[in-house]
Amino acid sequence: MKSIFYTRFFILLPWILIVIIVIDIDTKRLSVRNTASFYLSRLGNVQQQRQVVRTTRSSSTSISSSSNSGSNATSLPVIYAITPTYSRAVQKAELTRLANTFRQVPQFHWIVVEDSNSHTELVSRFLTRSGLRFTHLNVFTPRRFKRTGMPRATEQRNLALGWLRGHRSVKDKGVVFFADDDNTYSLALFEEMRSTRRVSVWPVGLVGGRRYERPLVEKGKVVGWYTGWKADRPFAIDMAGFAVNLQVILSNPRALFKRRGAKPGMQESDFLKQITKVEDLEPKAKNCTQVLVWHTRTEKVNLGNEPKRQQDSVYIEV
Protein backbone atom coordinates (compact mmCIF):
# COMPACT_ATOMS: atom_id res chain seq x y z
CA MET A 1 0.00 0.00 0.00
CA LYS A 2 2.66 2.42 1.10
CA SER A 3 4.76 1.69 -1.98
CA ILE A 4 1.83 2.34 -4.33
CA PHE A 5 1.14 5.63 -2.60
CA TYR A 6 4.73 6.79 -2.98
CA THR A 7 4.89 5.68 -6.61
CA ARG A 8 1.72 7.63 -7.43
CA PHE A 9 2.91 10.63 -5.51
CA PHE A 10 6.25 10.75 -7.27
CA ILE A 11 4.59 10.28 -10.64
CA LEU A 12 1.89 12.89 -10.11
CA LEU A 13 3.76 15.65 -8.27
CA PRO A 14 6.29 16.47 -11.01
CA TRP A 15 3.67 16.34 -13.73
CA ILE A 16 1.57 18.78 -11.75
CA LEU A 17 4.59 21.06 -11.37
CA ILE A 18 5.31 20.91 -15.09
CA VAL A 19 1.70 21.67 -15.97
CA ILE A 20 1.81 24.70 -13.65
CA ILE A 21 5.06 25.97 -15.21
CA VAL A 22 3.81 25.41 -18.76
CA ILE A 23 0.53 27.19 -18.04
CA ASP A 24 2.49 30.08 -16.57
CA ILE A 25 4.75 30.33 -19.61
CA ASP A 26 1.78 30.11 -21.98
CA THR A 27 -0.06 32.95 -20.28
CA LYS A 28 3.03 35.08 -20.62
CA ARG A 29 3.43 34.23 -24.32
CA LEU A 30 -0.21 35.04 -24.90
CA SER A 31 0.09 38.46 -23.41
CA VAL A 32 3.25 39.15 -25.43
CA ARG A 33 1.16 38.56 -28.52
CA ASN A 34 -1.55 40.87 -27.20
CA THR A 35 0.89 43.68 -26.61
CA ALA A 36 2.48 43.24 -29.99
CA SER A 37 -0.83 43.45 -31.77
CA PHE A 38 -1.69 46.39 -29.56
CA TYR A 39 1.38 48.25 -30.74
CA LEU A 40 0.78 47.31 -34.36
CA SER A 41 -2.81 48.48 -34.16
CA ARG A 42 -1.58 51.74 -32.69
CA LEU A 43 0.66 52.61 -35.61
CA GLY A 44 -1.89 54.09 -37.96
CA ASN A 45 -4.22 56.00 -35.70
CA VAL A 46 -3.40 56.95 -32.18
CA GLN A 47 -6.60 56.11 -30.36
CA GLN A 48 -6.97 52.71 -28.69
CA GLN A 49 -5.74 53.11 -25.20
CA ARG A 50 -7.27 50.67 -22.81
CA GLN A 51 -7.51 47.11 -24.02
CA VAL A 52 -6.33 43.77 -22.84
CA VAL A 53 -3.13 45.43 -21.78
CA ARG A 54 -3.79 48.31 -19.46
CA THR A 55 -1.75 51.22 -20.66
CA THR A 56 -2.22 54.71 -19.49
CA ARG A 57 -1.08 57.54 -21.62
CA SER A 58 -1.13 61.08 -20.63
CA SER A 59 1.05 63.94 -21.48
CA SER A 60 1.78 67.43 -20.45
CA THR A 61 4.04 69.84 -22.17
CA SER A 62 5.57 72.89 -20.69
CA ILE A 63 7.54 75.44 -22.57
CA SER A 64 9.56 77.31 -20.05
CA SER A 65 10.71 80.79 -20.79
CA SER A 66 14.14 79.55 -21.62
CA SER A 67 17.10 81.82 -21.97
CA ASN A 68 17.86 80.02 -25.21
CA SER A 69 14.97 81.52 -27.09
CA GLY A 70 16.98 84.35 -28.54
CA SER A 71 16.74 85.03 -32.26
CA ASN A 72 20.05 83.30 -32.97
CA ALA A 73 19.10 80.18 -31.08
CA THR A 74 15.69 79.73 -32.68
CA SER A 75 17.22 79.21 -36.11
CA LEU A 76 18.99 76.12 -34.71
CA PRO A 77 17.28 72.75 -35.02
CA VAL A 78 15.72 71.74 -31.70
CA ILE A 79 17.30 68.75 -29.99
CA TYR A 80 14.58 66.41 -28.73
CA ALA A 81 16.12 64.16 -26.07
CA ILE A 82 13.93 61.15 -25.25
CA THR A 83 14.58 59.93 -21.70
CA PRO A 84 12.76 56.87 -20.35
CA THR A 85 12.81 56.82 -16.54
CA TYR A 86 11.41 54.74 -13.69
CA SER A 87 10.97 55.05 -9.93
CA ARG A 88 13.97 54.00 -7.89
CA ALA A 89 16.12 55.38 -5.09
CA VAL A 90 18.54 57.20 -7.41
CA GLN A 91 15.93 58.56 -9.84
CA LYS A 92 15.85 62.15 -8.63
CA ALA A 93 19.64 62.26 -8.37
CA GLU A 94 19.98 61.01 -11.96
CA LEU A 95 17.43 63.47 -13.28
CA THR A 96 19.15 66.26 -11.34
CA ARG A 97 22.55 65.81 -12.92
CA LEU A 98 20.97 65.21 -16.32
CA ALA A 99 19.02 68.48 -16.08
CA ASN A 100 22.22 70.24 -14.97
CA THR A 101 23.80 69.16 -18.26
CA PHE A 102 20.80 69.74 -20.52
CA ARG A 103 20.23 73.24 -19.14
CA GLN A 104 23.36 74.37 -20.98
CA VAL A 105 22.24 73.04 -24.37
CA PRO A 106 20.58 75.72 -26.54
CA GLN A 107 17.26 74.87 -28.24
CA PHE A 108 16.70 71.78 -26.18
CA HIS A 109 13.41 69.93 -25.62
CA TRP A 110 13.36 67.13 -23.06
CA ILE A 111 10.81 64.34 -23.58
CA VAL A 112 10.68 62.43 -20.30
CA VAL A 113 8.66 59.22 -20.37
CA GLU A 114 7.94 57.57 -17.05
CA ASP A 115 7.40 53.85 -16.70
CA SER A 116 4.29 54.33 -14.59
CA ASN A 117 0.50 54.36 -14.72
CA SER A 118 0.39 58.10 -14.23
CA HIS A 119 2.71 61.05 -13.83
CA THR A 120 4.49 60.68 -10.52
CA GLU A 121 4.57 63.67 -8.23
CA LEU A 122 8.35 63.52 -7.97
CA VAL A 123 8.98 63.74 -11.70
CA SER A 124 6.21 66.30 -12.29
CA ARG A 125 7.59 68.59 -9.61
CA PHE A 126 11.14 68.04 -10.77
CA LEU A 127 10.41 68.92 -14.40
CA THR A 128 8.38 71.99 -13.52
CA ARG A 129 11.31 73.35 -11.52
CA SER A 130 14.00 72.23 -13.96
CA GLY A 131 14.02 75.38 -16.05
CA LEU A 132 13.97 73.20 -19.15
CA ARG A 133 11.52 72.99 -22.04
CA PHE A 134 9.94 69.57 -21.53
CA THR A 135 7.17 67.14 -22.38
CA HIS A 136 6.14 64.74 -19.64
CA LEU A 137 4.66 61.42 -20.76
CA ASN A 138 4.08 58.06 -19.12
CA VAL A 139 3.34 54.51 -20.12
CA PHE A 140 3.51 51.49 -17.87
CA THR A 141 5.66 48.57 -19.02
CA PRO A 142 3.66 45.36 -18.48
CA ARG A 143 5.28 43.37 -15.71
CA ARG A 144 6.00 40.35 -17.89
CA PHE A 145 8.43 42.43 -19.96
CA LYS A 146 10.44 43.38 -16.90
CA ARG A 147 12.79 40.43 -16.97
CA THR A 148 16.47 39.90 -17.44
CA GLY A 149 17.23 39.52 -21.12
CA MET A 150 14.25 41.53 -22.29
CA PRO A 151 14.82 44.92 -23.90
CA ARG A 152 13.95 47.81 -21.64
CA ALA A 153 12.08 51.06 -22.16
CA THR A 154 10.60 49.96 -25.49
CA GLU A 155 7.11 51.28 -24.69
CA GLN A 156 8.50 54.55 -23.37
CA ARG A 157 10.64 55.29 -26.43
CA ASN A 158 7.79 54.40 -28.77
CA LEU A 159 5.37 56.66 -26.92
CA ALA A 160 7.82 59.55 -27.30
CA LEU A 161 8.14 58.85 -31.04
CA GLY A 162 4.33 58.83 -31.23
CA TRP A 163 4.19 62.18 -29.45
CA LEU A 164 6.65 63.71 -31.92
CA ARG A 165 4.60 62.39 -34.86
CA GLY A 166 1.44 63.84 -33.36
CA HIS A 167 2.83 67.23 -32.40
CA ARG A 168 5.52 68.12 -34.93
CA SER A 169 5.23 68.66 -38.67
CA VAL A 170 7.34 69.08 -41.82
CA LYS A 171 7.87 72.72 -40.84
CA ASP A 172 9.75 71.83 -37.65
CA LYS A 173 13.53 71.57 -37.64
CA GLY A 174 14.80 69.08 -35.12
CA VAL A 175 17.04 66.18 -34.17
CA VAL A 176 15.90 63.23 -32.05
CA PHE A 177 18.24 61.55 -29.57
CA PHE A 178 17.68 58.76 -27.05
CA ALA A 179 19.17 59.99 -23.76
CA ASP A 180 18.97 57.34 -21.06
CA ASP A 181 18.86 58.76 -17.57
CA ASP A 182 22.12 57.33 -16.24
CA ASN A 183 24.52 58.06 -19.08
CA THR A 184 26.99 60.94 -19.05
CA TYR A 185 26.84 63.56 -21.80
CA SER A 186 29.36 66.21 -22.71
CA LEU A 187 27.98 69.46 -24.05
CA ALA A 188 30.00 69.03 -27.24
CA LEU A 189 27.91 65.98 -28.12
CA PHE A 190 24.81 68.07 -28.68
CA GLU A 191 26.57 70.44 -31.04
CA GLU A 192 27.83 67.44 -33.02
CA MET A 193 24.38 65.92 -33.40
CA ARG A 194 22.61 69.18 -34.19
CA SER A 195 23.67 69.06 -37.85
CA THR A 196 22.22 65.56 -38.40
CA ARG A 197 20.65 65.45 -41.86
CA ARG A 198 19.27 61.91 -41.66
CA VAL A 199 20.97 59.63 -39.13
CA SER A 200 24.28 60.47 -37.45
CA VAL A 201 26.57 58.24 -35.38
CA TRP A 202 29.55 58.59 -33.02
CA PRO A 203 31.55 56.59 -30.46
CA VAL A 204 30.15 55.69 -27.03
CA GLY A 205 32.43 55.22 -24.04
CA LEU A 206 32.36 52.39 -21.47
CA VAL A 207 30.08 50.05 -23.37
CA GLY A 208 30.09 46.49 -24.63
CA GLY A 209 32.79 45.46 -22.17
CA ARG A 210 35.26 47.90 -23.75
CA ARG A 211 36.60 51.37 -23.12
CA TYR A 212 34.51 52.42 -26.09
CA GLU A 213 32.66 51.20 -29.16
CA ARG A 214 32.72 53.18 -32.38
CA PRO A 215 31.73 53.12 -36.01
CA LEU A 216 34.77 52.59 -38.26
CA VAL A 217 34.94 55.30 -40.88
CA GLU A 218 36.69 55.37 -44.23
CA LYS A 219 36.46 58.32 -46.59
CA GLY A 220 33.62 59.79 -44.59
CA LYS A 221 31.52 56.60 -44.70
CA VAL A 222 30.81 54.07 -41.97
CA VAL A 223 32.39 50.79 -43.10
CA GLY A 224 32.19 48.70 -39.93
CA TRP A 225 32.12 48.65 -36.16
CA TYR A 226 34.78 48.53 -33.48
CA THR A 227 32.96 46.48 -30.86
CA GLY A 228 33.64 43.66 -28.44
CA TRP A 229 30.12 42.33 -28.31
CA LYS A 230 27.83 40.81 -30.95
CA ALA A 231 29.88 42.19 -33.80
CA ASP A 232 27.41 40.76 -36.31
CA ARG A 233 24.70 43.26 -35.37
CA PRO A 234 23.73 45.24 -38.49
CA PHE A 235 24.25 48.43 -36.44
CA ALA A 236 26.65 47.53 -33.63
CA ILE A 237 25.87 50.71 -31.73
CA ASP A 238 24.45 51.71 -28.36
CA MET A 239 21.26 53.73 -27.92
CA ALA A 240 23.44 56.71 -26.96
CA GLY A 241 25.45 56.47 -30.19
CA PHE A 242 23.11 57.94 -32.78
CA ALA A 243 20.64 60.74 -33.53
CA VAL A 244 17.90 60.98 -36.13
CA ASN A 245 16.62 64.03 -37.95
CA LEU A 246 13.05 64.81 -36.89
CA GLN A 247 11.86 64.64 -40.51
CA VAL A 248 13.13 61.06 -40.80
CA ILE A 249 11.02 60.16 -37.76
CA LEU A 250 8.00 61.87 -39.28
CA SER A 251 8.40 60.40 -42.77
CA ASN A 252 8.75 56.85 -41.38
CA PRO A 253 5.62 56.70 -39.24
CA ARG A 254 5.85 52.95 -38.72
CA ALA A 255 9.44 52.95 -37.46
CA LEU A 256 9.31 51.83 -33.82
CA PHE A 257 11.23 49.82 -31.29
CA LYS A 258 10.16 46.20 -31.45
CA ARG A 259 8.83 44.17 -28.57
CA ARG A 260 7.96 41.00 -30.51
CA GLY A 261 11.02 38.88 -31.11
CA ALA A 262 13.29 41.58 -29.77
CA LYS A 263 16.61 40.39 -28.42
CA PRO A 264 18.74 42.29 -25.96
CA GLY A 265 21.26 44.45 -27.76
CA MET A 266 19.28 44.33 -30.99
CA GLN A 267 16.92 47.22 -30.25
CA GLU A 268 19.16 49.77 -31.92
CA SER A 269 19.67 47.64 -35.04
CA ASP A 270 15.99 46.72 -35.29
CA PHE A 271 15.07 50.40 -35.15
CA LEU A 272 17.80 51.79 -37.37
CA LYS A 273 17.30 49.32 -40.19
CA GLN A 274 13.75 50.64 -40.55
CA ILE A 275 15.01 54.14 -41.32
CA THR A 276 18.52 53.99 -42.77
CA LYS A 277 21.37 51.95 -44.23
CA VAL A 278 24.87 51.65 -42.82
CA GLU A 279 26.38 53.41 -45.87
CA ASP A 280 24.11 56.42 -45.37
CA LEU A 281 25.14 57.08 -41.76
CA GLU A 282 26.75 60.45 -41.04
CA PRO A 283 29.86 60.09 -38.83
CA LYS A 284 30.24 62.82 -36.18
CA ALA A 285 32.88 63.58 -33.52
CA LYS A 286 35.84 63.89 -35.91
CA ASN A 287 35.02 60.86 -38.01
CA CYS A 288 34.07 58.90 -34.88
CA THR A 289 37.40 59.34 -33.10
CA GLN A 290 36.18 61.23 -30.01
CA VAL A 291 34.21 59.92 -27.05
CA LEU A 292 31.64 62.56 -26.07
CA VAL A 293 29.14 60.30 -24.29
CA TRP A 294 29.69 57.60 -21.69
CA HIS A 295 27.49 54.63 -20.88
CA THR A 296 27.84 55.11 -17.11
CA ARG A 297 25.80 52.97 -14.72
CA THR A 298 24.85 54.02 -11.22
CA GLU A 299 25.02 51.46 -8.43
CA LYS A 300 21.77 50.29 -6.96
CA VAL A 301 21.45 51.87 -3.53
CA ASN A 302 21.79 49.84 -0.35
CA LEU A 303 18.85 50.75 1.86
CA GLY A 304 19.58 48.06 4.43
CA ASN A 305 19.48 50.47 7.36
CA GLU A 306 16.21 52.13 6.35
CA PRO A 307 13.81 51.83 9.29
CA LYS A 308 10.78 49.64 8.65
CA ARG A 309 8.40 52.27 9.94
CA GLN A 310 8.83 55.97 9.32
CA GLN A 311 11.00 57.09 12.21
CA ASP A 312 11.81 60.60 11.12
CA SER A 313 9.44 63.38 12.15
CA VAL A 314 9.07 64.74 8.61
CA TYR A 315 8.69 63.26 5.14
CA ILE A 316 11.60 64.15 2.89
CA GLU A 317 11.68 63.56 -0.86
CA VAL A 318 14.98 62.08 -2.00
Next chain:
Amino acid sequence: MKSIFYTRFFILLPWILIVIIVIDIDTKRLSVRNTASFYLSRLGNVQQQRQVVRTTRSSSTSISSSSNSGSNATSLPVIYAITPTYSRAVQKAELTRLANTFRQVPQFHWIVVEDSNSHTELVSRFLTRSGLRFTHLNVFTPRRFKRTGMPRATEQRNLALGWLRGHRSVKDKGVVFFADDDNTYSLALFEEMRSTRRVSVWPVGLVGGRRYERPLVEKGKVVGWYTGWKADRPFAIDMAGFAVNLQVILSNPRALFKRRGAKPGMQESDFLKQITKVEDLEPKAKNCTQVLVWHTRTEKVNLGNEPKRQQDSVYIEV
Protein backbone atom coordinates in the same frame (compact mmCIF):
# COMPACT_ATOMS: atom_id res chain seq x y z
CA MET B 1 9.00 -5.73 -17.11
CA LYS B 2 7.14 -3.39 -19.36
CA SER B 3 5.21 -1.96 -16.43
CA ILE B 4 8.40 -1.29 -14.47
CA PHE B 5 9.95 0.45 -17.45
CA TYR B 6 6.95 2.72 -17.88
CA THR B 7 6.82 3.49 -14.15
CA ARG B 8 10.47 4.46 -14.11
CA PHE B 9 10.11 6.47 -17.27
CA PHE B 10 7.18 8.44 -15.97
CA ILE B 11 8.90 9.04 -12.66
CA LEU B 12 12.23 10.11 -14.14
CA LEU B 13 11.18 12.16 -17.16
CA PRO B 14 9.29 14.90 -15.30
CA TRP B 15 12.01 15.21 -12.67
CA ILE B 16 14.58 15.66 -15.43
CA LEU B 17 12.39 18.34 -17.00
CA ILE B 18 12.06 20.13 -13.68
CA VAL B 19 15.81 19.98 -13.09
CA ILE B 20 16.39 21.48 -16.56
CA ILE B 21 13.95 24.32 -15.87
CA VAL B 22 15.42 25.02 -12.44
CA ILE B 23 18.97 25.06 -13.82
CA ASP B 24 17.83 27.50 -16.47
CA ILE B 25 16.33 29.80 -13.83
CA ASP B 26 19.42 29.48 -11.65
CA THR B 27 21.80 30.50 -14.44
CA LYS B 28 19.85 33.71 -14.77
CA ARG B 29 20.10 34.32 -11.02
CA LEU B 30 23.81 33.57 -11.15
CA SER B 31 24.47 36.56 -13.33
CA VAL B 32 22.93 38.74 -10.63
CA ARG B 33 25.33 37.23 -8.14
CA ASN B 34 28.26 37.89 -10.45
CA THR B 35 27.35 41.54 -10.52
CA ALA B 36 27.25 41.59 -6.74
CA SER B 37 30.70 40.10 -6.36
CA PHE B 38 31.89 42.53 -8.99
CA TYR B 39 30.86 45.42 -6.70
CA LEU B 40 32.57 43.78 -3.76
CA SER B 41 35.79 43.40 -5.71
CA ARG B 42 35.74 47.13 -6.39
CA LEU B 43 37.48 48.14 -3.22
CA GLY B 44 40.20 45.60 -3.76
CA ASN B 45 40.89 46.80 -7.27
CA VAL B 46 41.46 50.33 -6.12
CA GLN B 47 44.49 49.21 -4.17
CA GLN B 48 46.18 47.59 -7.10
CA GLN B 49 46.36 50.60 -9.28
CA ARG B 50 49.63 52.09 -8.25
CA GLN B 51 52.84 50.59 -7.05
CA VAL B 52 55.52 53.20 -6.55
CA VAL B 53 55.34 54.61 -3.04
CA ARG B 54 56.33 58.17 -3.65
CA THR B 55 54.63 61.43 -2.94
CA THR B 56 54.90 64.26 -5.37
CA ARG B 57 53.27 67.57 -4.75
CA SER B 58 52.80 70.05 -7.48
CA SER B 59 50.15 72.50 -8.33
CA SER B 60 48.93 74.71 -11.07
CA THR B 61 46.17 77.22 -10.93
CA SER B 62 44.24 78.66 -13.76
CA ILE B 63 41.71 81.40 -13.50
CA SER B 64 39.56 81.24 -16.56
CA SER B 65 37.73 84.30 -17.76
CA SER B 66 34.53 83.08 -16.24
CA SER B 67 31.18 84.58 -17.09
CA ASN B 68 30.52 84.78 -13.36
CA SER B 69 32.98 87.59 -12.79
CA GLY B 70 30.38 90.34 -13.07
CA SER B 71 30.27 93.01 -10.36
CA ASN B 72 27.26 91.39 -8.68
CA ALA B 73 28.86 87.99 -8.57
CA THR B 74 32.20 89.13 -7.17
CA SER B 75 30.55 90.36 -3.98
CA LEU B 76 29.47 86.78 -3.31
CA PRO B 77 31.74 84.52 -1.28
CA VAL B 78 33.64 82.13 -3.55
CA ILE B 79 32.72 78.48 -3.22
CA TYR B 80 35.88 76.36 -3.11
CA ALA B 81 34.94 72.79 -3.99
CA ILE B 82 37.65 70.26 -3.13
CA THR B 83 37.45 67.19 -5.33
CA PRO B 84 39.85 64.27 -4.84
CA THR B 85 40.02 62.09 -7.96
CA TYR B 86 41.93 59.07 -9.24
CA SER B 87 42.51 57.34 -12.58
CA ARG B 88 39.88 54.81 -13.53
CA ALA B 89 37.65 54.01 -16.51
CA VAL B 90 34.83 56.34 -15.45
CA GLN B 91 37.03 59.25 -14.33
CA LYS B 92 36.54 61.52 -17.33
CA ALA B 93 32.81 60.79 -17.40
CA GLU B 94 32.49 61.70 -13.72
CA LEU B 95 34.49 64.90 -14.13
CA THR B 96 32.41 65.78 -17.20
CA ARG B 97 29.08 65.68 -15.44
CA LEU B 98 30.53 67.35 -12.39
CA ALA B 99 31.87 70.22 -14.51
CA ASN B 100 28.48 70.47 -16.22
CA THR B 101 26.93 71.12 -12.81
CA PHE B 102 29.65 73.40 -11.42
CA ARG B 103 29.65 75.58 -14.55
CA GLN B 104 26.28 76.94 -13.47
CA VAL B 105 27.43 77.95 -9.99
CA PRO B 106 28.46 81.61 -9.76
CA GLN B 107 31.78 82.47 -8.07
CA PHE B 108 32.99 78.90 -8.10
CA HIS B 109 36.57 77.70 -7.72
CA TRP B 110 37.27 74.01 -8.28
CA ILE B 111 40.25 72.49 -6.43
CA VAL B 112 40.90 69.14 -8.10
CA VAL B 113 43.45 66.92 -6.37
CA GLU B 114 44.65 63.87 -8.23
CA ASP B 115 45.86 60.76 -6.46
CA SER B 116 48.94 60.53 -8.66
CA ASN B 117 52.63 61.28 -8.82
CA SER B 118 52.12 64.08 -11.30
CA HIS B 119 49.33 65.83 -13.13
CA THR B 120 47.83 63.37 -15.57
CA GLU B 121 47.34 64.52 -19.13
CA LEU B 122 43.69 63.57 -19.06
CA VAL B 123 42.82 65.71 -16.03
CA SER B 124 45.06 68.62 -17.14
CA ARG B 125 43.44 68.75 -20.57
CA PHE B 126 39.98 68.32 -19.10
CA LEU B 127 40.35 71.18 -16.61
CA THR B 128 41.83 73.56 -19.17
CA ARG B 129 38.83 73.01 -21.43
CA SER B 130 36.25 72.98 -18.64
CA GLY B 131 35.53 76.70 -18.65
CA LEU B 132 35.81 76.66 -14.87
CA ARG B 133 38.09 78.53 -12.50
CA PHE B 134 40.27 75.75 -11.10
CA THR B 135 43.38 74.72 -9.19
CA HIS B 136 44.98 71.45 -10.20
CA LEU B 137 46.94 69.62 -7.49
CA ASN B 138 48.22 66.11 -7.01
CA VAL B 139 49.51 63.94 -4.23
CA PHE B 140 50.04 60.23 -4.35
CA THR B 141 48.42 58.14 -1.62
CA PRO B 142 51.04 55.72 -0.28
CA ARG B 143 50.07 52.20 -1.15
CA ARG B 144 49.88 51.06 2.46
CA PHE B 145 46.87 53.36 2.93
CA LYS B 146 45.00 51.95 -0.04
CA ARG B 147 43.28 49.19 1.84
CA THR B 148 39.71 48.30 2.55
CA GLY B 149 38.65 49.90 5.80
CA MET B 150 41.10 52.76 5.52
CA PRO B 151 39.77 56.25 4.91
CA ARG B 152 40.21 57.44 1.36
CA ALA B 153 41.45 60.70 -0.14
CA THR B 154 42.90 61.96 3.16
CA GLU B 155 46.15 63.21 1.57
CA GLN B 156 44.26 64.86 -1.28
CA ARG B 157 41.85 66.79 0.95
CA ASN B 158 44.69 67.91 3.23
CA LEU B 159 46.75 69.12 0.29
CA ALA B 160 43.81 71.24 -0.85
CA LEU B 161 43.43 72.70 2.65
CA GLY B 162 47.14 73.49 2.60
CA TRP B 163 46.78 75.23 -0.75
CA LEU B 164 43.96 77.40 0.59
CA ARG B 165 46.04 78.33 3.64
CA GLY B 166 48.96 79.25 1.42
CA HIS B 167 47.03 81.19 -1.23
CA ARG B 168 44.11 82.85 0.54
CA SER B 169 44.09 85.43 3.33
CA VAL B 170 41.76 87.12 5.82
CA LYS B 171 40.62 89.44 3.02
CA ASP B 172 39.13 86.61 0.99
CA LYS B 173 35.47 85.70 1.34
CA GLY B 174 34.82 82.04 0.71
CA VAL B 175 33.19 78.76 1.66
CA VAL B 176 34.97 75.39 1.48
CA PHE B 177 33.10 72.23 0.49
CA PHE B 178 34.31 68.67 -0.07
CA ALA B 179 32.81 67.57 -3.40
CA ASP B 180 33.63 63.95 -4.17
CA ASP B 181 33.68 63.18 -7.86
CA ASP B 182 30.82 60.70 -8.01
CA ASN B 183 28.17 62.43 -5.91
CA THR B 184 25.23 64.32 -7.40
CA TYR B 185 24.77 68.00 -6.59
CA SER B 186 21.76 70.21 -7.17
CA LEU B 187 22.45 73.84 -7.96
CA ALA B 188 20.36 74.89 -4.95
CA LEU B 189 22.91 73.27 -2.63
CA PHE B 190 25.54 75.85 -3.50
CA GLU B 191 23.25 78.77 -2.78
CA GLU B 192 22.45 77.21 0.60
CA MET B 193 26.09 76.79 1.57
CA ARG B 194 27.20 80.20 0.32
CA SER B 195 25.96 81.96 3.47
CA THR B 196 27.97 79.69 5.80
CA ARG B 197 29.36 81.80 8.65
CA ARG B 198 31.35 79.05 10.38
CA VAL B 199 30.22 75.49 9.64
CA SER B 200 26.91 74.66 7.97
CA VAL B 201 25.19 71.28 7.62
CA TRP B 202 22.32 69.72 5.63
CA PRO B 203 20.87 66.30 4.72
CA VAL B 204 22.61 63.92 2.30
CA GLY B 205 20.61 61.46 0.19
CA LEU B 206 21.33 57.75 -0.35
CA VAL B 207 23.89 57.31 2.39
CA GLY B 208 24.45 55.10 5.41
CA GLY B 209 22.10 52.43 4.08
CA ARG B 210 19.17 54.84 4.19
CA ARG B 211 17.26 57.07 1.81
CA TYR B 212 18.97 59.95 3.56
CA GLU B 213 20.82 61.01 6.70
CA ARG B 214 20.23 64.38 8.27
CA PRO B 215 21.00 66.55 11.27
CA LEU B 216 17.99 66.81 13.59
CA VAL B 217 17.17 70.43 14.26
CA GLU B 218 15.23 72.03 17.10
CA LYS B 219 14.81 75.79 17.39
CA GLY B 220 17.46 76.39 14.75
CA LYS B 221 20.08 74.22 16.52
CA VAL B 222 21.38 70.78 15.64
CA VAL B 223 20.34 68.46 18.48
CA GLY B 224 21.09 65.04 17.01
CA TRP B 225 21.41 62.91 13.92
CA TYR B 226 18.97 60.84 11.88
CA THR B 227 21.25 58.04 10.74
CA GLY B 228 21.23 54.30 10.34
CA TRP B 229 24.95 53.80 10.79
CA LYS B 230 27.30 54.46 13.71
CA ALA B 231 24.87 56.78 15.42
CA ASP B 232 27.42 57.47 18.16
CA ARG B 233 29.68 59.46 15.84
CA PRO B 234 30.10 62.99 17.28
CA PHE B 235 29.15 64.33 13.83
CA ALA B 236 27.12 61.61 12.13
CA ILE B 237 27.43 63.26 8.75
CA ASP B 238 28.83 62.45 5.32
CA MET B 239 31.64 64.42 3.66
CA ALA B 240 29.02 65.91 1.32
CA GLY B 241 26.89 67.14 4.22
CA PHE B 242 28.79 70.21 5.43
CA ALA B 243 30.66 73.34 4.36
CA VAL B 244 33.17 75.49 6.24
CA ASN B 245 33.77 79.20 5.97
CA LEU B 246 37.20 79.89 4.46
CA GLN B 247 38.20 81.99 7.50
CA VAL B 248 37.57 79.00 9.78
CA ILE B 249 39.98 76.97 7.66
CA LEU B 250 42.56 79.75 7.80
CA SER B 251 42.23 80.43 11.51
CA ASN B 252 42.61 76.72 12.38
CA PRO B 253 45.81 75.98 10.47
CA ARG B 254 46.30 72.62 12.17
CA ALA B 255 42.84 71.28 11.34
CA LEU B 256 43.38 68.37 8.95
CA PHE B 257 41.99 64.98 8.08
CA LYS B 258 43.71 62.35 10.18
CA ARG B 259 45.54 59.37 8.79
CA ARG B 260 46.94 57.99 12.03
CA GLY B 261 44.31 56.07 13.98
CA ALA B 262 41.58 57.07 11.55
CA LYS B 263 38.60 54.77 11.28
CA PRO B 264 36.30 54.56 8.28
CA GLY B 265 33.33 56.82 8.70
CA MET B 266 35.10 58.90 11.35
CA GLN B 267 36.93 61.26 8.99
CA GLU B 268 34.16 63.84 9.07
CA SER B 269 33.88 63.75 12.87
CA ASP B 270 37.63 63.82 13.38
CA PHE B 271 37.90 66.90 11.17
CA LEU B 272 34.83 68.77 12.38
CA LYS B 273 35.60 68.41 16.08
CA GLN B 274 38.83 70.34 15.44
CA ILE B 275 36.92 73.37 14.19
CA THR B 276 33.43 73.43 15.68
CA LYS B 277 30.91 72.03 18.16
CA VAL B 278 27.61 70.37 17.37
CA GLU B 279 25.64 73.21 18.99
CA ASP B 280 27.35 75.81 16.77
CA LEU B 281 26.44 74.13 13.46
CA GLU B 282 24.29 76.18 11.08
CA PRO B 283 21.43 74.10 9.63
CA LYS B 284 20.71 74.77 5.95
CA ALA B 285 18.15 73.42 3.44
CA LYS B 286 15.05 74.48 5.40
CA ASN B 287 16.28 73.34 8.81
CA CYS B 288 17.73 70.18 7.26
CA THR B 289 14.48 68.94 5.70
CA GLN B 290 15.53 69.00 2.02
CA VAL B 291 17.87 66.63 0.19
CA LEU B 292 19.97 68.69 -2.23
CA VAL B 293 22.94 66.32 -2.59
CA TRP B 294 23.03 62.59 -3.21
CA HIS B 295 25.77 60.12 -2.36
CA THR B 296 25.55 58.34 -5.72
CA ARG B 297 28.05 55.66 -6.65
CA THR B 298 29.00 54.75 -10.20
CA GLU B 299 29.45 51.10 -11.11
CA LYS B 300 32.94 49.94 -11.88
CA VAL B 301 33.13 49.36 -15.61
CA ASN B 302 33.32 45.88 -17.06
CA LEU B 303 36.17 45.90 -19.58
CA GLY B 304 36.06 42.16 -20.17
CA ASN B 305 35.89 42.51 -23.95
CA GLU B 306 38.74 45.00 -24.21
CA PRO B 307 41.31 43.56 -26.62
CA LYS B 308 44.65 42.69 -24.99
CA ARG B 309 46.60 44.53 -27.65
CA GLN B 310 45.46 47.79 -29.18
CA GLN B 311 43.30 46.72 -32.09
CA ASP B 312 41.82 50.03 -33.10
CA SER B 313 43.71 52.13 -35.63
CA VAL B 314 43.64 55.26 -33.48
CA TYR B 315 44.10 56.05 -29.79
CA ILE B 316 40.97 57.51 -28.25
CA GLU B 317 40.80 59.10 -24.82
CA VAL B 318 37.76 57.95 -22.85
